[in-house]
Amino acid sequence: MYPQSKGSDIRKKPDNGVTIGRRGFLKGAATGAGAIFVNVPNAVAGADTETSVASTAVPAPTAQQMARDAGNVRPAVVTGPTVRKAGSDLMVDTLKELGIEYVAANPGSSFEGLQESLVNYGDPPNTMPEFITALHEESSVDMAHGYGKAEGRPMCALLHGTLGIQHASMAIYQAYYSGTPILLLAGRDDHFIQAHTADDMAAMVRSFTKWDAQPTTLVGCVEALREAYNQAITPPTGPTLVILDTELQKEEAAGLVVPTYKPPAIQTIDATTAREIAKALVSASNPRLAVGRLRTPQGVGHAVELAELVGASTSTYATFGPMSFPQRHPLCGPGADQNYDFTLGLEAGPADIGLVSRGINEQFATRDQMQIGFGGLRSPRPGDADLQLPPDPGLIPRYAAGSDVDRRLDVDAEASLPLILEEAKRLISRGQQRTAEERRKRHAEANLEAHVQAVRKAVDDKRIGWDASPVSTARIYAELWPLIKDEDWCLASPSAFSGGHHSDLWDHNNPYSYLGGQGAAGIGYGLGASTGAALAAKQRGRFVINVQCDGDINYAPGSLWTAVHHRLPMLTIMHNNRAWHQELMFLEFMAGSRGRGTDRAHIGSTLRDPFIAYKKMAEAYGMASEGPISDPSLLAAALARGVASVKNGEPYLIDVITQPR
Amino acid sequence: MMKRHHENFIRFATVACAVAIITFGSAYAEDADATRGKQLYFDHGCYGCHGYNGETGARDLVGTASPLIADVDTFLVFLRLRADYAPLVPSVRMPAYPESALNDADARDIYAYIRTFELNAPDVEDIPALQVILESAGQPLKE
Numbered sequence: 001m002y003p004q005s006k007g008s009d010i011r012k013k014p015d016n017g018v019t020i021g022r023r024g025f026l027k028g029a030a031t032g033a034g035a036i037f038v039n040v041p042n043a044v045a046g047a048d049t050e051t052s053v054a055s056t057a058v059p060a061p062t063a064q065q066m067a068r069d070a071g072n073v074r075p076a077v078v079t080g081p082t083v084r085k086a087g088s089d090l091m092v093d094t095l096k097e098l099g100i101e102y103v104a105a106n107p108g109s110s111f112e113g114l115q116e117s118l119v120n121y122g123d124p125p126n127t128m129p130e131f132i133t134a135l136h137e138e139s140s141v142d143m144a145h146g147y148g149k150a151e152g153r154p155m156c157a158l159l160h161g162t163l164g165i166q167h168a169s170m171a172i173y174q175a176y177y178s179g180t181p182i183l184l185l186a187g188r189d190d191h192f193i194q195a196h197t198a199d200d201m202a203a204m205v206r207s208f209t210k211w212d213a214q215p216t217t218l219v220g221c222v223e224a225l226r227e228a229y230n231q232a233i234t235p236p237t238g239p240t241l242v243i244l245d246t247e248l249q250k251e252e253a254a255g256l257v258v259p260t261y262k263p264p265a266i267q268t269i270d271a272t273t274a275r276e277i278a279k280a281l282v283s284a285s286n287p288r289l290a291v292g293r294l295r296t297p298q299g300v301g302h303a304v305e306l307a308e309l310v311g312a313s314t315s316t317y318a319t320f321g322p323m324s325f326p327q328r329h330p331l332c333g334p335g336a337d338q339n340y341d342f343t344l345g346l347e348a349g350p351a352d353i354g355l356v357s358r359g360i361n362e363q364f365a366t367r368d369q370m371q372i373g374f375g376g377l378r379s380p381r382p383g384d385a386d387l388q389l390p391p392d393p394g395l396i397p398r399y400a401a402g403s404d405v406d407r408r409l410d411v412d413a414e415a416s417l418p419l420i421l422e423e424a425k426r427l428i429s430r431g432q433q434r435t436a437e438e439r440r441k442r443h444a445e446a447n448l449e450a451h452v453q454a455v456r457k458a459v460d461d462k463r464i465g466w467d468a469s470p471v472s473t474a475r476i477y478a479e480l481w482p483l484i485k486d487e488d489w490c491l492a493s494p495s496a497f498s499g500g501h502h503s504d505l506w507d508h509n510n511p512y513s514y515l516g517g518q519g520a521a522g523i524g525y526g527l528g529a530s531t532g533a534a535l536a537a538k539q540r541g542r543f544v545i546n547v548q549c550d551g552d553i554n555y556a557p558g559s560l561w562t563a564v565h566h567r568l569p570m571l572t573i574m575h576n577n578r579a580w581h582q583e584l585m586f587l588e589f590m591a592g593s594r595g596r597g598t599d600r601a602h603i604g605s606t607l608r609d610p611f612i613a614y615k616k617m618a619e620a621y622g623m624a625s626e627g628p629i630s631d632p633s634l635l636a637a638a639l640a641r642g643v644a645s646v647k648n649g650e651p652y653l654i655d656v657i658t659q660p661r
Numbered sequence: 662m663m664k665r666h667h668e669n670f671i672r673f674a675t676v677a678c679a680v681a682i683i684t685f686g687s688a689y690a691e692d693a694d695a696t697r698g699k700q701l702y703f704d705h706g707c708y709g710c711h712g713y714n715g716e717t718g719a720r721d722l723v724g725t726a727s728p729l730i731a732d733v734d735t736f737l738v739f740l741r742l743r744a745d746y747a748p749l750v751p752s753v754r755m756p757a758y759p760e761s762a763l764n765d766a767d768a769r770d771i772y773a774y775i776r777t778f779e780l781n782a783p784d785v786e787d788i789p790a791l792q793v794i795l796e797s798a799g800q801p802l803k804e
Contacts, residue, residue, distance in 0.1 A: 328802040448801065455798035459791040464724060464782045465716035472717045475790075482793040505794050509802060584709045585719070585753040592743065592756020597763060598705045636790070659717040660709055 083252045087218045088117035090253035091244065094225045095129050096122070097261045100156050100183065102147065102535050104132040104140035104562075108160020110187025110196060113249030115158070129156065132535065133565055135558025137164045141171030141239075142528025143535060143559070144182040145519070146492050148175070149322045150512040150536040152296035154183040154232050161187060161196035165204050165241075170522060175239045176208035177376070178519030179360055181232035182239040183225070184209070189246040202241050207368040208377075210238035210360060218248055222258055230264040235412040236360035237295060266415040269355065271423075273409065274416065277344060277353060278423035282432050284342035286439070287312040288335065291325040292348030292356075292413075297511040299323065299414030303346055306421050307331045309428065311436030313340075313443045317348060319503035321516025326509040331440065333447030344420075345405050346413040354405030355413035458504035470657040471632045476547065476573055477501035479636045483643045487543040492533035493526040494518050497582060498547045498575040499661055512536070523580075524555030527572070531559040534568035534651070543646060546572040548653075550607060550614070551580040560621035563651040571642045572653040574614045576628065579606040581660045618653035627655025693733070698774030701767050707775075710753060715778035719753055724780040733772045740768055 091114055095103070103118055105111070118131045134140040140157035147155040159168050165186055175182050190197050198204075202212035211231040213224035221244060228240040269277070281287045289312045291303050303325055307314050313335025317324035325332050345351025364377040402408050428436070462474040478501070490512045491502055508514050515533060518525040530546035537544045553574075563570050584605040588598040602608075618625035624645050629638055638654050645652040702708065708718075715722030722730065729739045743757035758768065785791045 326802060330801060444801075448799070452795075452798045455795060459785050459788075459794055463785055463788055463791060464721065464780065465712065465714060466783055466788060467781050468712070468714045468716055470713060472712075474717070478788075478790045478794060481797070482790055485793070485797055507797060507802075579709075581709060582753070584706060586751040588706050588709060589752045589754055589756045592758060592762070595757065595759045595762055597758070597761075598707075598756055601706050601709075659712045659714075661712075661718045 087251040088249035105158035137167035143532030146529030146532030174519035214243035235357035274419035302417035311439035318508035330444030336442035349404035356402030492530035630657035693773035698770035
């Protein structure tokens with residue numbers, strides 16, 4: 001049913017004295033619960049009245065507690081009848097070996113062993129990976145989704161049994177469509193609440209995960225985690241899932257060590273093809289690279305190196321999503337001459353030869369064992385070619401690239417680039433180097449001029465409605481630019497619903513400048529993904545911007561708290577148009593087509609009566625905030641306060657009442 | 662199915678343009694009530710596509726030379742001749758407004774209101790943020 005990891009079964013029975021038996025655990029828990037109930041604080045009893053909350057509030061954590069939370073205090077060394085090294089410690093060792101930075105979760109009894117290891121095991125504990133407290137499993141996975149897009153490698157989301165997987169399923173679904181690597185972990189406890197467990201838990205999301213395993217031994221767990229990581233980052237990239245049995249988490253792991261990690265071998269072009277492509281590039285009089293979404297920043301670096309070596313102008317996907325050619329690189333643009341005599345496609349077209357990874361949809365038939373037949377993933381049906389797909393490339397699955405390539409090679413472009421580079425460096429003559437240098441200069445001048453012209457036209461468009469109230473979405477993006485242009489910024493939220501103005505106004509020069517659409521064009525993603533991008537940003541001195549649609553935030557607003565709790569560098573600007581406006585427009589057309597008028601189309605598609613107070617929402621989660629702002633003249637100062645707050649280590653939310661789109 | 666939609670749309674567009682050309686320039690009814698029209702503009706969700714000020718959104722109403730709103734008669738024809746088929750895919754195109762759904766008096770009030778919209782677009786030179794964007798555009802990539 002699912003891939004089984006092989007390895008010696010070192011699992012011990014729960015009653016052999018090595019692991020804690022379920023019955024014993026429950027007995028202890030019941031005793032503990034009784035003690036807790038006896039000591040119910042007055043604050044709980046009096047919580048119905050506002051005054052009682054203030055007068056009997058739970059005291060703030062002590063300095064010692066705070067230090068312990070921050071991982072600065074080692075847990076006490078306990079002697080007695082316990083495991084020397086828990087199985088979940090070994091799992092943490094494996095995650096460390098894989099370089100996992102974060103594990104996001106809201107707590108669940110099926111992974112209490114692993115959670116305990118994450119927060120207490122290691123030197124220092126709770127570091128690489130750090131436990132990130134989420135308030136919903138969908139948020140956890142969305143965080144991993146945003147992190148994965150920004151870094152090109154997985155972080156973990158940890159899920160509790162059948163419940164957690166189902167809560168997370170929507171976010172997993174989006175990550176699968178977007179081809180983003182995520183390492184999902186789920187606890188499984190067959191001896192506790194039966195509704196929380198299942199024989200084959202991964203089956204619930206098998207159709208839209210790339211790989212899964214439910215190992216039955218500790219060694220198998222180590223192997224499964226490593227394989228899941230490698231599967232996630234091997235094209236076609238995507239989310240993978242490992243089910244971790246609770247008894248294995250508690251089992252004795254002393255003597256077991258995690259082998260040194262070996263990265264996966266990723267399919268590339270062969271040496272002959274690399275030579276052929278390199279020769280075509282160095283001998284072309286006007287070569288070009290069409291660059292789509294690569295996998296990692298290293299791949300982007302290699303694309304830049306190749307373009308510079310051969311003097312090729314390039315296209316980029318950077319205004320639509322992550323991991324593409326720097327938009328303002330001198331070679332990025334149409335170039336001095338648009339009669340290209342050889343174009344190499346790197347996960348993109350149009351091109352003479354395109355290196356385009358196989359889409360994750362190609363394995364869908366074997367994963368979709370329930371034959372659900374998700375659209376865009378199932379085998380093409382008659383008429384599919386006539387479908388009017390949304391025009392936003394950020395909403396179109398990654399695997400749609402390459403349809404306009406003359407000769408498509410189903411290999412990973414990023415892994416193939418070093419081979420092409422090596423050959424090109426070997427083949428290029430001094431004369432060709434001089435020619436390439438001349439081309440680079442001509443391209444640089446032409447691309448700069450083309451960019452200036454495009455921006456001139458764009459700003460002329462964006463000024464329309466500049467002083468309108470509510471605030472135009474274009475003004476939000478325009479007013480942000482002077483404040484962030486010298487920052488190492490990342491726009492983590494999808495922008496299609498807020499006008500996508502950044503693509504016309506901002507420079508997208510880093511692999512993480514813009515993280516693109518939701519994946520499956522589903523809402524409820526923006527805040528969680530931005531929080532995940534902010535996790536990536538925190539250690540790297542970046543600054544995350546989240547232009548947050550109001551319809552979207554209400555699915556899982558708890559990530560506001562996570563951002564505050566973990567002091568994440570995230571500025572949230574509400575695109576508060578008080579509606580699900582895309583749907584409002586759809587519904588108006590439908591009502592009109594039936595001759596019934598549009599004056600009731602707001603029912604079910606708007607957020608009014610009452611309006612939602614996002615400043616107060618942020619306050620409730622402890623986030624500094626202001627608004628609502630509907631006077632555009634107040635916007636710039638508010639944004640400046642927000643930027644200053646985030647740079648000072650405090651996430652910030654600005655509620656802006658906006659024009660619909 | 663799709664072909665029929667396209668044909669309907671082309672037929673409609675042709676008629677609308679013809680009417681627009683014929684009536685272009687005529688004045689709208691002077692007894693229309695723009696204040697009432699403002700409420701109707703909101704109630705019927707016109708702002709959804711045209712923005713609260715007619716400037717932003719999917720379809721702006723000011724700063725365009727659209728003959729479809731050149732005068733109230735053309736506007737009325739435009740409303741009535743909109744496509745009346747069920748959309749095959751979700752559409753953000755202009756809905757149909759038969760008289761049963763929006764009578765002439767209400768439509769005239771809406772028209773009176775949308776004609777009060779003014780293009781609110783300061784010069785780029787007067788907008789500091791856009792000036793910074795232009796300056797950035799002219800600078801090469803920082804290493």
